[in-house]
Amino acid sequence: MSIIDFQSVTKRFGDVTILDKITLSIDKGEIVVVIGPSGSGKSTFLRCINALETINEGDLLVDGTSVKGTPSDIRRIRREAGMVFQQFNLFPNLTALENVAFGARKVRGMHKKEAFELAESLLEKVHLADRKDNYPNQLSGGQQQRVAIARSLALKPQVMLFDEPTSALDPELRQEVLHVMQEVAQEGMTMVVVTHEMNFARDVGTRLLFIEKGHIVVDDDPKKVFENPDNPRLREFLSCVE
Amino acid sequence: MTFDWSVVFDSMPALLKGAGVTLEIAGIGLAGGLLLGVLLGLVRAYAPKVFNAIALVYIEIIRGTPIIVQVMFIYFAIPIMTGTRVDAMVAAIFAIVINSSAYIAELVRGAFLALPKGLTEAGLAMGMPFWQVLLSILAPVAVRRLIPPLGNQFITSLKDTSLFTVISVAELTRTGQEIMATNFKAVEVWSAIAVLYLIMTGFLSAILRLTERKMRIL
Numbered sequence: 001m002s003i004i005d006f007q008s009v010t011k012r013f014g015d016v017t018i019l020d021k022i023t024l025s026i027d028k029g030e031i032v033v034v035i036g037p038s039g040s041g042k043s044t045f046l047r048c049i050n051a052l053e054t055i056n057e058g059d060l061l062v063d064g065t066s067v068k069g070t071p072s073d074i075r076r077i078r079r080e081a082g083m084v085f086q087q088f089n090l091f092p093n094l095t096a097l098e099n100v101a102f103g104a105r106k107v108r109g110m111h112k113k114e115a116f117e118l119a120e121s122l123l124e125k126v127h128l129a130d131r132k133d134n135y136p137n138q139l140s141g142g143q144q145q146r147v148a149i150a151r152s153l154a155l156k157p158q159v160m161l162f163d164e165p166t167s168a169l170d171p172e173l174r175q176e177v178l179h180v181m182q183e184v185a186q187e188g189m190t191m192v193v194v195t196h197e198m199n200f201a202r203d204v205g206t207r208l209l210f211i212e213k214g215h216i217v218v219d220d221d222p223k224k225v226f227e228n229p230d231n232p233r234l235r236e237f238l239s240c241v242e
Numbered sequence: 243m244t245f246d247w248s249v250v251f252d253s254m255p256a257l258l259k260g261a262g263v264t265l266e267i268a269g270i271g272l273a274g275g276l277l278l279g280v281l282l283g284l285v286r287a288y289a290p291k292v293f294n295a296i297a298l299v300y301i302e303i304i305r306g307t308p309i310i311v312q313v314m315f316i317y318f319a320i321p322i323m324t325g326t327r328v329d330a331m332v333a334a335i336f337a338i339v340i341n342s343s344a345y346i347a348e349l350v351r352g353a354f355l356a357l358p359k360g361l362t363e364a365g366l367a368m369g370m371p372f373w374q375v376l377l378s379i380l381a382p383v384a385v386r387r388l389i390p391p392l393g394n395q396f397i398t399s400l401k402d403t404s405l406f407t408v409i410s411v412a413e414l415t416r417t418g419q420e421i422m423a424t425n426f427k428a429v430e431v432w433s434a435i436a437v438l439y440l441i442m443t444g445f446l447s448a449i450l451r452l453t454e455r456k457m458r459i460l
Contacts, residue, residue, distance in 0.1 A: 050367055052366065052367060075369040075370070076369065077369075078366065078368060082367075085360055085363065085367075088360075089360035089361060089363060089364035090364075091361065091364070091383070092383060093382050093383050103368045106368075106370060106374065107368050
């Protein structure tokens with residue numbers, strides 16, 4: 001059963017068409033990796049899913065709810081679709097543990113003790129149990145991003161959206177984040193990942209989307225695509241990235 | 243000349259009473275100014291254009307006129323326009339409320355708009371309504387950043403109360419003038435008044451510095 005359903009979605013910023021009549025559905029358990037040149041619309045594609053961007057035409061259903069619905073529909077979608085940002089966006093006045101517990105308490109209405117227990121177990125999952133009392137500015141970028149992943153997981157979403165989660169990190173810090181993402185994937189989480197990490201796309205992804213100029217040009221099995229990219233534009237793109 | 247301490251001691255009870263009035267005007271006035279200022283600042287930062295424009299006009303009018311004109315207007319002009327007498331103390335407090343609110347509004351607007359956009363997005367992406375993002379994510383960070391500039395405004399407003407001598411409110415400066423008028427001991431009286439103001443502003447600075455240290459400015 002599909003959890004994300006794009007029905008001829010068009011997104012424009014002013015006169016510029018960012019997404020052009022995209023139709024596509026994503027099933028539970030899929031690890032969809034989205035690649036493409038900058039400005040191709042891949043971040044917008046992701047941000048439309050949790051209604052951080054509003055769509056101009058078509059419809060987009062997340063777990064059966066339309067992103068064009070009421071404010072409470074949109075909040076429901078956002079609770080079910082956790083998001084990890086390029087810039088982490090942790091709350092600077094809260095410790096790692098408080099950051100992770102925050103959403104569980106405020107959004108899921110969990111009791112304090114329960115939320116902190118959940119937060120503790122999630123920090124353990126992202127291998128940061130020992131940094132739980134540190135504030136974001138006391139953590140490295142890679143650690144901050146792992147806290148951000150735990151913070152999203154705390155809402156128990158059905159889908160996780162990753163918006164270039166490693167692009168703001170040094171190469172050596174990327175691996176720890178990708179490693180955690182791989183572990184999340186292995187637990188069966190449905191994921192949509194916008195990334196430039198081709199190894200992750202190949203090894204972890206179950207489906208690869210190549211977006212260019214607002215169109216999905218390639219939608220295929222990543223292993224097959226990387227072995228033999230038959231689309232000339234994708235081949236050109238990959239040769240630049242690798 | 244010799245500094246006559248007995249003048250200071252003799253006038254101290256009256257001066258302390260005046261300082262009490264100063265604190266009352268500043269305290270109540272700033273509490274009101276803070277409330278109104280936060281409201282106006284949030285309207286400036288987030289409300290639809292019409293409300294934003296109304297707030298902007300208010301702020302420009304208040305910031306663009308001297309506080310002494312404002313208090314004169316409240317005390318002398320409003321009674322003529324409305325036919326009801328305004329108590330001098332009420333006029334003084336009201337003047338601090340409207341005057342400080344205009345400056346505080348701009349501080350609040352700046353503090354909120356300077357926050358990284360990602361914080362709002364992180365909150366919204368969790369499925370929180372905007373008011374909750376504002377209250378539980380943005381406000382705690384903004385408040386920390388607001389403390390130093392708010393401290394400035396509090397001290398400025400406290401000292402501005404000395405201008406209300408023009409409407410004969412018995413605050414510290416007015417009390418001093420009255421004592422001066424009877425004994426002509428300018429050096430002693432004005433020194434004592436200056437020290438009393440310094441104690442009040444110093445105390446305010448200390449409280450603010452303590453809060454800052456407790457809160458980790460982010």
